[in-house]
Amino acid sequence: xxxxxxxxxxxxxxxxxxxxxxxxxxxxxxxxxxxxxxxxxxxxxxxxxxxxxxxxxxxxxxxxxxxxxxxxxxxxxxxxxxxxxxxxxxxxxxxxxxxxxxxxxxxxxxxxxxxxxxxxxxxxxxxxxxxxxxxxxxxxxxxxxxxxxxxxxxxxxxxxxxxxxxxxxxxxxxxxxxxxxxxxxxxxxxxxxxxxxxxxxxxxxxxxxxxxxxxxxxxxxxxxxxxxxxxxxxxxxxxxxxxxxxxxxxxxxxxxxxx
Amino acid sequence: xxxxxxxxxxxxxxxxxxxxxxxxxxxxxxxxxxxxxxxxxxxxxxxxxxxxxxxxxxxxxxxxxxxxxxxxxxxxxxxxxxxxxxxxxxxxxxxxxxxxxxxxxxxxxxxxxxxxxxxxxxxxxxxxxxxxxxxxxxxxxxxxxxxxxxxxxxxxxxxxxxxxxxxxxxxxxxxxxxxxxxxxxxxxxxxxxxxxxxxxxxxxxxxxxxxxxxxxxxxxxxxxxxxxxxxxxxxxxxxxxxxxxxxxxxxxxxxxxxxxxxxxxxxxxxxxxxxxxxxxxxxxxxxxxxxxxxxxxxxxxxxxxxxxxxxxxxxxxxxxxxxxxxxxxxxxxxxxxxxxxxxxxxxxxxxxxxxxxxxxxxxxxxxxxxxxxxxxxxxxxxxxxxxxxxxxxxxxxxxxxxxxxxxxxxxxxxxxxxxxxxxxxxxxxxxxxxxxxxxxxxxxxxxxxxxxxxxxxxxxxxxxxxxxxxxxxxxxxxxxxxxxxxxxxxxxxxxxxxxxxxxxxxxxxxx
Numbered sequence: 001x002x003x004x005x006x007x008x009x010x011x012x013x014x015x016x017x018x019x020x021x022x023x024x025x026x027x028x029x030x031x032x033x034x035x036x037x038x039x040x041x042x043x044x045x046x047x048x049x050x051x052x053x054x055x056x057x058x059x060x061x062x063x064x065x066x067x068x069x070x071x072x073x074x075x076x077x078x079x080x081x082x083x084x085x086x087x088x089x090x091x092x093x094x095x096x097x098x099x100x101x102x103x104x105x106x107x108x109x110x111x112x113x114x115x116x117x118x119x120x121x122x123x124x125x126x127x128x129x130x131x132x133x134x135x136x137x138x139x140x141x142x143x144x145x146x147x148x149x150x151x152x153x154x155x156x157x158x159x160x161x162x163x164x165x166x167x168x169x170x171x172x173x174x175x176x177x178x179x180x181x182x183x184x185x186x187x188x189x190x191x192x193x194x195x196x197x198x199x200x201x202x203x204x205x206x207x208x209x210x211x212x213x214x215x216x217x218x219x220x221x222x223x224x225x226x227x228x229x230x231x232x233x234x235x236x237x238x239x240x241x242x243x244x245x246x247x248x249x250x251x252x253x254x255x256x257x258x259x
Numbered sequence: 260x261x262x263x264x265x266x267x268x269x270x271x272x273x274x275x276x277x278x279x280x281x282x283x284x285x286x287x288x289x290x291x292x293x294x295x296x297x298x299x300x301x302x303x304x305x306x307x308x309x310x311x312x313x314x315x316x317x318x319x320x321x322x323x324x325x326x327x328x329x330x331x332x333x334x335x336x337x338x339x340x341x342x343x344x345x346x347x348x349x350x351x352x353x354x355x356x357x358x359x360x361x362x363x364x365x366x367x368x369x370x371x372x373x374x375x376x377x378x379x380x381x382x383x384x385x386x387x388x389x390x391x392x393x394x395x396x397x398x399x400x401x402x403x404x405x406x407x408x409x410x411x412x413x414x415x416x417x418x419x420x421x422x423x424x425x426x427x428x429x430x431x432x433x434x435x436x437x438x439x440x441x442x443x444x445x446x447x448x449x450x451x452x453x454x455x456x457x458x459x460x461x462x463x464x465x466x467x468x469x470x471x472x473x474x475x476x477x478x479x480x481x482x483x484x485x486x487x488x489x490x491x492x493x494x495x496x497x498x499x500x501x502x503x504x505x506x507x508x509x510x511x512x513x514x515x516x517x518x519x520x521x522x523x524x525x526x527x528x529x530x531x532x533x534x535x536x537x538x539x540x541x542x543x544x545x546x547x548x549x550x551x552x553x554x555x556x557x558x559x560x561x562x563x564x565x566x567x568x569x570x571x572x573x574x575x576x577x578x579x580x581x582x583x584x585x586x587x588x589x590x591x592x593x594x595x596x597x598x599x600x601x602x603x604x605x606x607x608x609x610x611x612x613x614x615x616x617x618x619x620x621x622x623x624x625x626x627x628x629x630x631x632x633x634x635x636x637x638x639x640x641x642x643x644x645x646x647x648x649x650x651x652x653x654x655x656x657x658x659x660x661x662x663x664x665x666x667x668x669x670x671x672x673x674x675x676x677x678x679x680x681x682x683x684x685x686x687x688x689x690x691x692x693x694x695x696x697x698x699x700x701x702x703x704x705x706x707x708x709x710x711x712x713x714x715x716x717x718x719x720x721x722x723x724x725x726x727x728x729x730x731x732x733x734x735x736x737x738x739x740x741x742x743x744x745x746x747x748x749x750x751x752x753x754x755x756x757x758x759x760x761x762x763x764x765x766x767x768x769x770x
Contacts, residue, residue: 052642078645089637093576095552106644115557137742
């Protein structure tokens, strides 16, 4: 991987709550890549992305976004990032266009540019008919699309999404996937967490498997199946094998006298 | 002893267990030391309340409390004002019982009786209303017991009966609203009505104080010859609650029979419709016609302006928040009227007005600051934006202070025409009270949805108590300064002390 073209470079990242949530994690994602983070519940996927987005302060480690130290220069790093939470961050009493105007204001986008982009986005995401209706009462899928439009209006170079397809109907899920693919084709880097392994298998160029706050494997599907020693099987089988192996290693560590 | 599943006792035990856990969690927040600090603070508050009650009541008790018409008028007048507060609390709680989803979906989808759940929850509302009444009126009653005899213990029975009556009336009003305006409008109307009724208590006290200006008692109007002369004779059943409070056994029995009887009758009559109304309330918002915002071109703006505009837009569009905010303005009506009526006359009379404006500004700032700082529906969006936390906070504080200035400004300007020093003192008090309330909200900021606004007082008791105390002390400072008393320094020092304590006990930020 070309180190100079890295969209995200994480080294030794740690975060502890009542137990280690992220444990000395190293992760590199290239520019223009679609990278999927998989892991069991509580593995630390969301915590990693929240630290990159500046929503959590790491205990240790470094985060670099397109060469910018996100801990030392957070505002500059955030200028390049968009974060889409699993719970859409939308105001009930703003319309999609008003919401996009507000987000554009936060990112300092010039008004005319912001309006043009916003109108394009609401049309692209099929929100044209509700562009001036207040978001209260929108379905989860519509809210997720409004949030996604908010993430795109400032044209970020790195988009991070936490479970972007959870709770969406087939049509909305397809729309979101198409948007993400189009963005990656345009050179944007996308990192997303997902529990839908089929989505990771079909969309992601590389997949990282997180367990107990550590990156236990990463690579293409073929590389992962090699790591798991289960060639020709599905990502689900590979994932379950890798996680089970990690958990059994953990038990062995705890049971050994040295531990 | 085990109760049969889904029986009345079983539901009561379940509710009591949940209440106790919530209470412990709220008091300790997982830290036993915090509970100890809160107990000490509460003990101090109770002691201060008893001292204040003693100062007010002891002279009256010392002169001998006769069971005559003036006494009955005063007790009943105070009781009516107090009842508005109980009714307001009960109306708010009853509305919540119908609309809060929490476990209601689970219970209503089970074969358990919704009638029993309703009976238990209504009784719980009566008990909490009673607890509030005991807390507020307890010091006065205790002093009366000490100074004038144990017969005054009967006043607690009257409070219990009034709580039951307030709860029963609240249920009746809510059910009537469901049947007349439908579930979509019931919540808003009931909550606004509850707030207006609650404001009636404060406004009533203010009005009494303003009308009684010149006498040392805040409730001097209730002792006026005019009012006593207008009131019915001492034998009228209207005075039954007052007689009951003074220890007349027959009157007490009658008042309790009426209060609890009405509650029981209302529960029996309306419990069958509880499930139906609660299900209707759950359907509010489904298939609702969406409100349309006015389409307009995007405006060129700075980050701070975008944040301020967003805050004001969201407040303006939320009828519940607007009503809550306007409620603070409602408190300003009596002083505004007084300004209007006495315009151009002696400035001394405005000493009564100054603390009201200061207090209301502090409360308004506290509410708005919570909305701006803690009640952020898109917290992640704001934090992940390329803006420093300081810029965000400054913009949000500006949005709060501008709103307070819009409300308090005209009154201060009007006062300035009468007395510049008085206006200057009021302005300083408004700045200090608003600044203190906003600062406390900053120290105790938490991540919450704006819809949690009505529960903000319960989310951090420490913040609520500090905010109220600081506002009261700044109001006292301003009043004493306006009256030219050097004692004004004392409440100012207490206000600073309250801020200091709030700073010490503020939660540590997680990031």
